[in-house]
């Protein structure tokens with residue numbers, strides 16, 4: 001049955017390559033090894049979202065039982081989103097779990113993940129901290145997501161205030177990413193973030 | 200979420216590609232592709248919702264999620280009994296694919312083997328009331344004659360078990376005769 005997995009991935013790969021989404025730059029797929037068990041996906045941040053202009057890399061692992069079981073996918077690019085862990089990149093998406101259907105393909109899955117970036121599901125969060133901010137201070141959430149997109153995914157919007165606060169903590173000897181996480185978690189209140197980092 | 204992107208996906212897949220007949224041919228071929236392995240469907244079956252699969256592929260899908268049997272394409276309810284096998288013209292056998300591949304694991308049962316028991320127990324069948332009952336020596340004697348007649352539990356003629364039973368019954372017959380003689384002369 002591993003045979004069916006490799007055969008199908010090969011077929012899907014060809015189809016993705018010919019698809020208009022690849023032509024339009026919305027998604028990309030790349031092989032990682034010769035055994036077709038691991039691939040690298042790429043999606044463009046959808047327009048009119050804080051992820052716009054960013055490029056997000058995804059790790060795709062194809063189980064031996066594919067397509068009867070879903071591929072294992074996580075974000076390799078750090079992202080601030082209620083349904084993605086800001087730490088591990090794990091994605092909370094029903095079709096990657098119990099709603100998986102054998103007729104779904106890597107192409108439709110990548111498009112679904114892209115759609116998730118446009119429409120978060122804060123009621124089914126993967127990252128509780130992010131989800132809380134998303135619900136309670138949507139404007140701050142938007143800025144934070146934009147900032148992460150700028151720093152980690154090559155997005156265009158640099159947020160001066162945030163950059164400055166991160167730099168302040170770096171100057172205090174804190175690791176850059178750690179500083180960013182702490183500030184993002186405490187709604188960019190320098191004092192609370194510092195307190196947490198030094199406690 | 201899934202719904203959105205799926206409809207997006209199918210919308211773009213069915214969007215008119217425009218030009219040549221080559222495209223059309225490809226689309227015709229795709230019509231006959233299994234929705235699971237994406238290859239040309241073999242032992243094809245079609246669901247009530249109209250989706251085409253190889254039977255082996257659909258069977259494995261149903262086995263993977265026994266508690267949630269839904270169409271892999273549209274998530275309508277689906278089951279073994281509600282798919283229709285498709286017979287093309289070239290297919291001479293017209294055998295229902297559901298009957299041949301793959302044998303359903305749950306439906307298999309092997310009959311217990313007839314002569315698998317401990318051989319010594321073979322003679323328990325006729326002798327269980329015979330030993331050490333001094334008061335009924337002749338009961339022993341008669342019981343030995345139960346062998347060889349066609350009780351339903353007796354092994355069929357010609358088998359090893361039958362031979363064995365015959366052999367044992369002869370031995371026991373001699374033991375019984377000796378026992379009777381001993382009773383008489385002792």
Ligand SMILES: [Zn+2]
Nearest residue numbers: 233236253256
């Ligand atoms: Zn198939």
Ligand SMILES: [Zn+2]
Nearest residue numbers: 248250270273
């Ligand atoms: Zn269907």
